Amino acid sequence: MTIPALRLSGLCVTYDGVVALTGVDLDVWPGEVIALLGSSGSGKTTLLHTVAGFIEPDSGVVAIGDRVVAGAGGWVAPEDRRVGLVFQGAALWPHLTVLDTVAYPIRRRGLPKGAARREAAGLLERLGLSPLADRRPAQLSGGEQQRVGLARALARDPALFLFDEPTAHLDTHLRSVVLEEIARRREALGAAALYATHNAAEALAIADRIAVLRAGRLVQVGTPQEVYAQPVDAETARLTGPASLLDAAALGAAALDGWAIDAPVGGVVGVRGHETVLVRPDWVRFGGDLPGRVESVRYRGPSTDHVVSVRGGRLLVSSPGPPRRGVGEVVGLTVTQTWSMPSLDGAGRLTAVRETAATDA
Template sequence: MRVPERPDLATGPAPALACRDLVLGHGSAPVLSGLNLTLPPGRTLALLGPSGSGKTTLLHAIAGFVTPMSGSVLLGGRDVHGVPPERRAVGVVFQSCALWPHLTVLDTVAYPLRRAGASGGVARDQAAELLSRLKISSLAARKPAELSGGEQQRVALARALARRPDVFLFDEPTAHLDAHLRTVVLDEIARQRGEGGAAAVYATHDATEALAIADLVAVLHGGGLAQLGTPEEVYAAPVDEQVARLTGPVSVFDGALVRPDWACLGGPLTATVAEVRFRGPHTDYLLSTPRGCVLVRSAGPPEHEPGASVGWTLSRRVTLSPEVR
């Protein structure tokens, strides 16, 4: 597995997060090996990979819930080996929300503010403002047993944001939210990060979400870090077919990788429409050609039916080197 070299994006001597030769596992079986990455303050790193690739395990190691088999985790330039989770300057939102069953939503969100030194009244006022921005003010007096899964996840997010840590850790925090609320939550994460200068590590299996929210994307598969780069880099220049498929739709055509938006209908090449997939704002056509099938994206509703003969053209493709095919 080849990982392209990148310049260190840290702007100072103390990155918000650094992993050095990190090996993580369950029992004696490694899940991730030889992990090296650096995240500057104020940046968001998306961890993108399939289930079992180590995304949650890495977040747990950063938070202090998992002890590395070897290597180190540094927060603010400090090796945090042996430092308990409550003494790490991180705010966590995991798939298991772990809300306190005896506290109301308002008191849950106010708790980290009170621990940081705010008086009870100030903490509750600030918590109420945060609930309002996340569109959950109506839940303030409820307890966890009275909340849906999506509501619990938004409360857990509010609690993490209230802490104003140096590093946020998010494990698919929008998984149970509808499209509108997902946008609200992502906007609030971006706003909080921008105001406080905190870094964020965001684990997801959704390529669209990862590319939209991140400054850097770490693609995990095969037991390690397959590629680290900006969203534009991992989308436009994936190092292998697996990375390409993890970062968005792709066709293997004539020995190369082709994204749907790198081809268009109309042009000198000929093909037969094999499938038509209406996606709302655009339509995907699977075209059958003598050199293989290729997915082509076109704006608007379908204009061709399966079996139709169409012309098309290709603007670019990525040819993989033999060692990573």
């Protein structure tokens, strides 16, 4: 029987009477990456710090592999948990050079100093940090410190990686390089990972599953495809990418002919108002029988966003390349996919949404 690399059971954490995490149940399997996705204050960093051992939970259990490290009478100090940590603050040792900082965890694995420095140098080269090898933290920018902190974590041999927005201070090119190295190193070790981010595109790209956190609760856990295409509620939908919500009744039956209207998401109940459907920008294209008028056009480089007014709301249409339609132009649209959402009241607000986590066995 396979043992989870990380098991969280009934995890609850409070700060001065304020609930930070409540009832968190989550298994992370060996080799799996779970992205923790949530807005600021949702509990992502608190969850990582609790797993790392910097915070002791009020109740619940944290187990890494077959070892209980918090709760149920067990407690293991942070330095004795086999985890590789990359948090928003790099927390580098001020007296060590970059090379020695990265070589330190390798030496702790038992390698001689020379071999450790050679392995560290190779890791620095892959991350584009070789020119910084002899510098100390005070001589590094914030982004450079973040990358060195990442290199130090990757140099360990952990059973579990904990990443807290490791690419937050990096430009687009470096973000790609870092994500590739994270994937390469993690796969080579067979380690699992919890990866906290508020960047939906990053979460969708890097994760095997996504765990959506809101106000300290897990509201949905599923594959990237499930969370993107079948969000448990409208707030989750917006968190995972651009989304248009349309009033199905206002559109009328004729407009819905041929649409793939799905059944409501299990566990989400709208109390009053009209049925609402979610449409992603990539689920709609120009040309078709649904009439609309272009309200705005925004060129994004690889694609162009068109906001189109239709019966029942406004649709965001993303098309490749430069603008294909102008403001004020009357167009026809085809919607290829939708997802039924909680109801809207008369003022267009979501009403009485009950949040239920979608679990993955």
